[in-house]
Amino acid sequence: MKNVANCPKCGALFVKALRPLCNACYKEQEENYDKVSRFMRRKQNRMASIREVHxxxxxxxxxxxxxxxxxxILVTHFPNMGYPCESCGAxxxxxxxxxxxxxxxxxGLEQIQKEKEFKERVAENLKAEESAQNKTYHSLDDRFDK
Known part of the structure; x- marks a missing residue:
């Protein structure tokens, strides 16, 4: 019974086949779409905002x-229609x-990338300095220190 689910809108149990809603909620959704569609089809309502339609x-x-x-609802036909940005709500x-x-x-991503590249360059410079220091030879004999 993996096709049985609770309707996310009303909580009723239904067989999930083609849509994620039970039949009653789906019918209500389609009725709401018809209301909006009929309202927007009228010439005087084509420039209506979402709030006005609501x-x-x-x-x-x-x-x-x-x-x-x-x-x-096509925004090309109804320029004042839209939905909120998931981040800021515009x-x-x-x-x-x-x-x-x-x-x-x-x-922000570019800044993070620049910081990462800077850290890598600093690490490479430190490695180069360490390897240069490791190539210097020191004598343990006191004769040469005078």
Missing amino acids: EKTEVPLEQIHQFVKEGR LIQEGRICESCKGNITG
């Missing part, structure tokens, strides 16, 4: 975000994080 349709914001993420239309957070992450 207020007029009473569909939860998270579900509207999910519709945009899944590509069911409204984005593709990917998981905004450009600003991407820049912060790549900048």
Whole structure:
């Protein structure tokens, strides 16, 4: 019975076949999508923001975000639609994080890489100095120290 699961939304037991929700929650989700889709198809609503869509349709914001993420609501047709960045919460239309957070992450990674390369160069210089010191010969005979 590996196909039996609890619905993540309502907790009901169901057979997990094609979708991760039970039939009742799936039907509710599809009804919510129809509400949003009908609202957005009207010409005067095409420039509506997510908050306006949420207020007029009473569909939860998270579900509207999910519709945009899944590509069911196309941001090319509705430019004010989007979902929050997973890092800072800014409204984005593709990917998981905004450009600003991407820049912060790549900048941090570049800084770490530079620090690593610097440490490696310092270690190589220390090795070179040690090997140069090891090549110097010292006499133990007192005759040559005078």
